[in-house]
Amino acid sequence: MALQEEIKSRRCMHAKGPVSLGIKAGDFIYLSAQLPFDPHTKKIVSDDFKEQAERCLKNMEYLLRELGLSNDYVLKTTVCLTDMDNYDLFNEIYARHFHRPYPARLTMGAASLPYGAKISIDAYAVDTRALEVIIASEEEYACEQEGICCIDENKQSASD
Numbered sequence: 001m002a003l004q005e006e007i008k009s010r011r012c013m014h015a016k017g018p019v020s021l022g023i024k025a026g027d028f029i030y031l032s033a034q035l036p037f038d039p040h041t042k043k044i045v046s047d048d049f050k051e052q053a054e055r056c057l058k059n060m061e062y063l064l065r066e067l068g069l070s071n072d073y074v075l076k077t078t079v080c081l082t083d084m085d086n087y088d089l090f091n092e093i094y095a096r097h098f099h100r101p102y103p104a105r106l107t108m109g110a111a112s113l114p115y116g117a118k119i120s121i122d123a124y125a126v127d128t129r130a131l132e133v134i135i136a137s138e139e140e141y142a143c144e145q146e147g148i149c150c151i152d153e154n155k156q157s158a159s160d
Helices: 049-066 084-097 129-146
Strands: 004-007 022-025 028-034 074-081 104-109 119-126
Touching (some): 074 084
Parallel strands (some): 074 104
Antiparallel strands (some): 004 022, 022 028, 028 119
8 A cells, every 4th residue: 555645536626737636645634725616617716716715615625525524624724815915805714614723824925826816725634533533432431430521521420
């Protein structure tokens, strides 16, 4: 088995050139810059920045979903904007797709992007599902051994 697996998608447009949509190496996921391509037309969704930003984020979410993940597993994003005047608008859009703690993020200006896009977003994520199962089973074991359970702070412990 290769250390790296190429991430493929039926929904997202594959970039031209020697680049993968993403790479999975163990539990680490690296998603290449997502451009605002409509998955049906394979063209930039529109000239409107808001629509382009939404489409980039949705394309990223499609890739994560195909891996069984969500934005909750994203640790860092890099955003390129061709017009930094869109920074505040992008923050509003971004906040609807992520929640606290927000991923670390670099946002930078770019003179231009491929195909006339106004935005591109790449992401780094970690698939922690196996670790989550291990931790949950260890917490369950500790609860059984100690007779108390503190997994859900809103519920009373087993000894109450």
